[in-house]
Amino acid sequence: MKTVVKMLAASLVAGSAFSVAAVMAQDYPTQPVTIVVPFSAGGPTDTVTRLVAAAMSEDLGQQVVVQNVGGAGGTLGAGQVAAAANDGYTLLLHHIGMSTAPALYASLPYDPMTDFAPIGLVTEVPMTMVARKDFEPATLEDLIAYVKENGENVTYANAGIGAASQLCGLLFQDALETKLTEVPYQGTGPAMTDLLGGQIDMMCDQTTNTTSQIQAGEIKAYAVTTPERIAVLPDVPTMAEGGVENFNLSIWHGLYAPAGTDPAIVERLTQALQAALADETVGNSFAELGTYPVPASEATPEALAEKLEGQTALWAEVIAAAGVSAQ
Ligand code: ASP
Numbered sequence: 001m002k003t004v005v006k007m008l009a010a011s012l013v014a015g016s017a018f019s020v021a022a023v024m025a026q027d028y029p030t031q032p033v034t035i036v037v038p039f040s041a042g043g044p045t046d047t048v049t050r051l052v053a054a055a056m057s058e059d060l061g062q063q064v065v066v067q068n069v070g071g072a073g074g075t076l077g078a079g080q081v082a083a084a085a086n087d088g089y090t091l092l093l094h095h096i097g098m099s100t101a102p103a104l105y106a107s108l109p110y111d112p113m114t115d116f117a118p119i120g121l122v123t124e125v126p127m128t129m130v131a132r133k134d135f136e137p138a139t140l141e142d143l144i145a146y147v148k149e150n151g152e153n154v155t156y157a158n159a160g161i162g163a164a165s166q167l168c169g170l171l172f173q174d175a176l177e178t179k180l181t182e183v184p185y186q187g188t189g190p191a192m193t194d195l196l197g198g199q200i201d202m203m204c205d206q207t208t209n210t211t212s213q214i215q216a217g218e219i220k221a222y223a224v225t226t227p228e229r230i231a232v233l234p235d236v237p238t239m240a241e242g243g244v245e246n247f248n249l250s251i252w253h254g255l256y257a258p259a260g261t262d263p264a265i266v267e268r269l270t271q272a273l274q275a276a277l278a279d280e281t282v283g284n285s286f287a288e289l290g291t292y293p294v295p296a297s298e299a300t301p302e303a304l305a306e307k308l309e310g311q312t313a314l315w316a317e318v319i320a321a322a323g324v325s326a327q
Contacts, residue, residue: 025264028088032063035091035255038077039159040070040187044208048123048253049093051285055276060268070186073162075101075108082110086117086258088265093122095253099311101162103319105327112308116256119269120299121307122277124252125206125291127168127225128236132198133218140222140242148178156180157191157203161327164251165191167315168204168225174322175244195219206251207232207290225249232290252311254304266301274299 035053039045049066057064069077074097081092098112110116129143137143147154158166165188173179183200185191188209194200196218204225211232214221221236227248229238239247255273257266276282277293286292297303 025262025268028262028265028268029060029062031089032065033057033060033089033091034065034067035093036067036069036077036081038069038071038074038092038094038097039163040185040189041068042189043159043187043192044125044189044206044251045074045093045095045253046187046189047208047289048125048286048291051282052093052122052255052273052276055279055282056269056272058279059272059275068187071160073097073101073104073160073166073184075105075110075162078112079109081256081258082115084258086260086262088257088261088269090258091119091269092116092256093253094256096164096167096251096311096315097162098254098256099308100167100315100319102312103316104162104324112312115259117259117261117266118301118304118308119255119257119266120273120301121294121304122253122255122273122299123286123291123293124250125208125289126230126250127164127204127206128210128214128221128233129168129172129202129204129223129225129239130195130210130214131202131220131222132195132200133220134198135201135220137222140237140239140244143222144176144242144244147180148176151178152181154180155201156182157188157195157200158182158184159187159191160184163188164249165203165205168249170319170322170324171247171249172204172244175247192219208286211288211290230290232288252307254308256304270300 035049037046037049053064053066069080078094084090137146156169158169188205191203195203213219223239224230224236274296277299
């Protein structure tokens with residue numbers, strides 16, 4: 001008898017917990033939503049996130065706040081969201097680093113595949129190989145010769161191990177069989193400040209951080225990392241044009257909630273993301289920065305999960321082939 005009473009009490013508690021969750025999902029969001037950017041403010045991931053967050057906030061009818069948690073190539077911020085409450089109020093906007101970190105770190109404080117509930121893909125961004133304005137090489141061919149000759153005397157900024165800038169530098173050094181002096185930052189926003197100030201020689205970063213500085217002649221651009229030249233930077237050659245073959249790198253961004261988030265909340269967030277990506281201001285701002293929002297068919301949990309899985313396998317192979325050992 002006692003057991004039956006206990007079971008009844010337990011099911012009543014479970015029932016009320018269930019209905020509370022259902023009501024929460026229905027009313028969601030009732031308070032501001034935070035999107036963690038795992039890099040410093042002012043960088044490309046931050047720029048993309050702030051544009052998307054402003055538009056999502058209109059759709060959700062709640063403030064969407066951006067929080068920068070830079071460090072350790074994006075793994076600190078990602079780890080923070082993996083450990084956050086799965087109530088839909090703490091999200092992560094991260095890039096390709098979600099798929100490269102498992103191959104670059106011997107141990108990660110989270111599992112990108114199981115500790116997150118994907119919401120949708122956001123955008124795919126080309127990268128650019130850039131340098132301080134007065135860096136000696138004039139063309140991509142000159143840069144290649146200069147880097148081969150000067151190796152570790154050349155300083156190269158990145159946003160830590162697992163960051164897109166680090167990945168691009170890794171592929172570049174591997175292709176040229178040379179070694180540069182890598183200088184890590186918490187994001188490429190502050191790295192750009194040092195590039196503009198001439199304290200660092202080179203960087204490879206998303207067009208979302210470099211386009212306006214290249215157009216203004218404030219930094220030198222040697223190459224884009226995509227197979228084709230891009231519309232906003234028509235004079236910048238591809239890596240292949242300079243003889244660096246098979247260099248194809250574009251940086252995809254995805255939006256995630258912690259694993260176990262109510263599917264109804266994830267669905268609502270996917271809807272808000274799709275609305276944000278269809279927003280004209282977002283589309284125009286992205287275009288000016290050399291990128292575009294993904295179509296609604298890709299701003300889905302399924303598309304992001306598939307991308308993450310495919311890219312994790314791909315980069316594990318590339319990173320192993322480049323002979324990079326886990327940190
Ligand atoms: N672009 C940076 C990277 O190297 C990150 C950032 O600051 O957004 O991954």
